[in-house]
Amino acid sequence: MAYILEAEGRAQAISSVYQSIREANPDPSLIAILQLDTLAKFAESPNAKIVVPFESAALLGAAHFLKSVMDGVPTA
Numbered sequence: 417m418a419y420i421l422e423a424e425g426r427a428q429a430i431s432s433v434y435q436s437i438r439e440a441n442p443d444p445s446l447i448a449i450l451q452l453d454t455l456a457k458f459a460e461s462p463n464a465k466i467v468v469p470f471e472s473a474a475l476l477g478a479a480h481f482l483k484s485v486m487d488g489v490p491t492a
Contacts, residue, residue, distance in 0.1 A: 448478030 442450075455475075 445481060448474075448481055451475065452478055452482055 452475075
């Protein structure tokens with residue numbers, strides 16, 4: 417019974433997060449930046465294994481976009 421309650425709680429949490437994201441209607445550049453930030457957090461962990469899917473064009477596009485944004489930031 418505890419497993420069922422835990423699964424239902426997780427399902428509700430996922431649904432709540434998904435609903436919030438849909439209501440916020442983020443633009444693709446924000447999503448790309450958040451994806452890269454999440455990937456960086458995974459990479460910091462010594463126990464993390466990162467699997468990059470074959471369809472990594474979106475990730476590479478996000479990296480290119482982030483690089484172009486960073487190129488526009490003045491350095492001190």
